[in-house]
Amino acid sequence: MQTTDYTEHKLLLQWLIGIGVLIFALIIAWQQNLLGILLDGDRSRLSIIILLAFLVINFHVMSRVITLSRERNITSKVHQLMAEIDNISLIVRKQTVKCCGETIPESLVTRHLRNLAGRLSVNQAGQETGDVQAHLLSALDKRIRGGQKYGWMFADLMIKLGLMGTIIGFVLMLGSVASLQNYDVTTMQDLLHNMSGGMRVALFTTLSGLIAGLILGVQYQFLERHADDLLAEIEELSEVYALPVLLNKNNSE
Template sequence: MKLSQLFKSRDIIEKPEKGSHHLILAWLIFTGIFIFSIIVAWNENLLIRLYLSDKSYISYAITILYILVAFHCASRVFYISSQINDSKKVEELVRNNENISLQMTDDKVHVNGDITLPDCIVTNFIHDLLNKGTHYPNAADLLSDSNAELIEVYEARLKSPHEIGWFSADIMIKLGLLGTIIGFIFMLGSVANITDFDITSMQKILKHMSTGMGTALYTTMAGLVCSMLATVQYHMLDTSIDDLIQTTKHLAQVYILPKIN
């Protein structure tokens, strides 16, 4: 077996190719399981018990915040998935043409003069490399050294919209802890107003204590669950972006920079 064939088979074993729209499918599976769990919880009256027991109404705020986060995640999933699929098309065009010629026209990149690369992060990165190679034709070291800094800019652009999601996930936990404090205040407030210890008064006190404890526990549970669900989705997005950035780095170093230099 030739050495090139050995490395090729090794790459296939170590890096299995993910299918088209892999991110969307993974997110839909996750969302489907979540919706199924919500339906089961609704049929078992768990959600009704949650919202009726929470006298602070913080669970409502956590739920609304999570719904907004879920819509934001959905929009990012479809965007990142389209970027990944278009980047795969660019990778196939570049890798399958040994004697490839890249031309830049305005904000478009053409392969061999007749094929226009789709608009995606890889195409934009190639466009910037060609632009630098045009303005600094004798600066091969400059292209190689600034390549890492340039790809970090694209990585920051892709991940910066997720900061609001990570912030929201942290806010959900803090809202749950705030509900815990409010619940204990309700519970201890009923004890502080004791004037006598007859049966009727004790029943009222126990009722107020159970209401306060329910508020504390249910808001904490709502905050933790919604925060974990949001974290899983944004971790899924960041992992896909990391894979996309690694693919872009490899394509640029192996196939693009040698042709520019």
């Protein structure tokens, strides 16, 4: 007898741990006035834009985490039911899917089982069941990853915003040199002050963009890994358990 070792809401709990560590780091940075130094030193205010965009995109990450966590819970429940029972009963209808007497909530796995049963029932051309399964899994893979397909674009956008801040900082720094007319001590002090301000803009915005892009990249990589696990579990339960039951049902009919 095979059992699954998936912990309920594992994906959501792991993400919350990571967010907790991130919030703790932000609190420490705030207490040490690091955030104040960052925001005060950035005259372009691009760091604030990067921070706000980072927070908004994290809500998208949270929605994807909740969705994938729910899908994984349902899939693991179906997998557990099929693995624990020798004589699997699978009833697939247009509106409901019942596995071993239990109605499965509407989800990606029920949609896949419904599509698989439909394709097998109309497979009049003698198409190999492996080809049918492969086509359906390819479509399922696109549905699973569709919600986070823009994630890497968001992460790259943060880095590019930081690099744009680098350009703005150098423009401010060189602008102070271009306006230089006198070469007395006071003017040179003002020049160095303005140049250091432009350099702070360049460094702080680049730092903000890199950190935000790195954190978002890690989160979306985390989502990709769990999307792979979800697809693999749906493929396993459909190949090992559901497909033989559906084929026997079609042959008996």
